[in-house]
Amino acid sequence: MLDHTHDPQVLHKDQYGYLVYCPCCYGFQLSYGTFYINQSLADLESFADLIYRYYQKFANREEQRRRDIYLETPYAGFGLLFSARDLEILNTMLQSGLLLLSSKDTVSHQ
DSSP states (O other): OOOOOOOOEEEEEETOOOOOETTTEEEEEETTEEEEEEEEEHHHHHHHHHHHHHHHHHHTOOTOOOEEEEEEOSSOOOEEEEEEEHHHHHHOOOOOHHHHHHHHHHHHHO
């Protein structure tokens, strides 16, 4: 039996949620508001790109806290609702976490 030590690396953590990486599982866990996702790096980068595009689209909206921006999910009849402010916070979390991961990866390859 293999002994796996899960020692997650915190990439971002604040009052809104967290983004961690588990080197044992090669997985990323994101918790934000009322949802939690567990993804591969490729899936997380894709999700981060989607959030960034929505953030850019709604960044100048007057009603920053109106929660009516719908993101469809792969599950029929189930989606996520965000405000422009929610998107800003989530985008910051994802971008800063991925930037930290990238900088650690760059250092480890030198």
